[in-house]
Amino acid sequence: MKKTNHLCSRVRSSHAVDDAALNNPLRIVPGTVLGLFCLGQSTFAGAAESVVPGFTQHPVGYLALAIFAIAYVFVMLEEKLHLRKSKPVLLAAGLIWFLVAGFAALSGDTESANAALKHNLLEYSELLLFLLVAMTYINAMEERQLFDALRGWLVSKGFSYLSLFCITGLLAFFISPVADNLTTALLMCAVLMKVGEDSPRFISLGCINIVIAANAGGAFSPFGDITTLMVWQKGAVEFTEFFRLFIPSAVNFLVPALVMSFAVPRQPPRDATEPVIMKRGARRTVVLFLLTITTAVLGHNFLHLPAVVGMMMGLAYLQLLGYYLRRSFARGVARERSWAEATQNTRLLERLDKAVPFDVFNPMARTEWDTLLFFYGVVLCVGGLGYIGYLSEVSEMLYTDWSATGANIAVGFMSAVVDNIPVMFAVLSMEPEMSQGQWLLVTLTAGVGGSMLSIGSAAGVALMGQARGYYTLVSHLRWTPVIMVGYLASIATHMWLNAALF
Structure with a gap:
């Protein structure tokens, strides 16, 4: 400096330009x-x-806030503008950190901004690799047609609309802790769209139920949602402690589901049969995914390794399975073809004609990169605002001026309007002094609060696209009061059951 x-x-003291420079104007430019x-x-x-009283009251701070707010308006209008949510936040992240680093450098500090940015990048890189492995496994299961087989089984059983409403909700609640709430919601919505073709009302109610169930199920598992994963990796809540939220999460799901069940059409859906035969390795992929989760949990709890180390080790499990499936591909296809010809299964024969060896990099390529890049933008945007000082001010307002309980309940309402990822990342960045019960409370509210509006969670936004015209912001809004009752009931249940943790 x-x-x-x-x-x-x-430069400022020099008023003369030599003759050579005048003769060569290019030398004047530098x-x-x-x-x-x-x-x-x-x-x-x-x-x-x-x-200047503080960085937060400087025009640079206000400009950074405005950039983030404008970017998030574009995120909320993703479905309307057909602009992927990662684009505005990636641009905003770069602009905010250029402003922050420039201001810091001109103030004589060239190190602190760089150190803060590296800290945010380290946090993001751990989550990126963790989610990359989890999404790769989910995509591999989908490629092996595991989810298609589940959907075909449900469709072929001839359940009533009310039965399907209950079954898809319960499945979403119990699958999302492992497969994440977004994937679970998309799977269950595919079932609804298939069996409810003649009943738009059933599809609308079923989608609302699935969003609530998937978000509630994801709240009591580190793998159910990005926010719970962030809380676990931060060390705020231990792995086994998440399961204390099982009953409060169930209350959050069951209260609105019970009320909405009275509005479900009573006539039976149209008969449909869609048998699906899973590809080789589907069940083994599930087993390896569970083994991967076990590896990550044991390494994190007993050896204090980052959970991402166990997950990346689990990726090797899947790669070795892929190697075996490729080496035995011809033998496996021949065996399946013999069975298909004996049973005259034309659909399986058509699939075998187009069969290609399993390649682990194909499901990896189909990862939700838009979500991962969106998360990068959010982490860096919030990190930049935190460096400026806004997070400490918000933390002081929420957790000093208010009670911790009131602040954590408010976090849930904020998650309904703003995606829960930046909200939870902001809370973790604030590092408020709270009891274990309060950390579990904010984990619960951030996870299930987004269910109050369709735009409040990734599951809701995804289903608005998948069930376009059936499930909308307005159709969800009609049931918001009932969902809010479930939200408050889950909080009361947690504070009663886990009172000793407060």
Whole structure:
């Protein structure tokens, strides 16, 4: 910084240009650019050195807030504009950190912004690799047609609309702790769309039920939602402690489900049969996924390794399975073809004609990269605002001026309007002093609060696209009061059952 100031003073003190420079205008350009930079620096530095109460009240801070707010408006309008949510937040993250780093450098601090950014990147990289492995496994199960087989079984059983409403809700609640709430919601919605073709009302109610169930199921497992994963990796809640939220999460799901069940059409759906035969390795993929989760949990709890180490080790399990499936591909296809010809299964024969060996990088390529990049943008945006000082101010307002309980309940309502990822990341960045019961409370509210609006969770946003015209913001809004009752009932249940933790 001193070297730059010295150079700037030399440029500003020089009033003469030598004859050679006049004869060669190109030689003037570097000096002119440097002079303009120094003029801008002196103006900016003067502002930085003026009596400014804090970074949060500086125009740079206000500009960073405005950039984040504008970016998030575009995120909320994703379905309307057909603009993927990662694009505005990636741009906002870059702009905010350029502003932050520039302001810090001109104030004489060239290290703290860099250190803060590296800390945020480290947190993101751990979550990125963790989610990459989890999504790869889920995509591998889908590629092996495990979920298609489940959907075909449900469709072929001839359940009534009310039975399907209950079954899809319960399945969403119990699958989302393992497969994550977004994947679970998409799977169950596919079932609804298949069996409810003649009943738009059933599809609408079923989608609302699935969103609530998937979000509630994801709240009591570190693998059920990105927010719970963040809480676990941060060390705020131990793995086994999440299961204390099982009953409160069940209450959050069952209260609105019970009320909505009275509005489900009573006539039976149209008969449909869709038998699906899973591909080789489907069940083994499930077993390896469970083994991967076990590896991550044991390594984290007993050896204090980052959970991502166990997950990446689990990716090796899947790669070895893929190697075996490729080596035995011809033999396996021949065996399946013999069975298909004996049973005259034309659909299986058609599939075998197009069969290709399993490649683990194909399901990896189908990972939700938009979600992962969106998460990068959110982490860096919130990290930049935290460096400026806004998170500490919000933390003081929420957790000092308010009670911790009131603040954590408010987090759930904020999650209904703003995606729960930035909300939870902000809370974790604040690092408020709270009891274990309060950490579980904010985990619960951030996880299930998004169910109050269709735009409040990834599951809701995804289903608005998948069930376009059936499940909308307005159709969900009609049931918001009932969902809110379930939200408050789950909080009361948690505070009663886990009172000893507060």
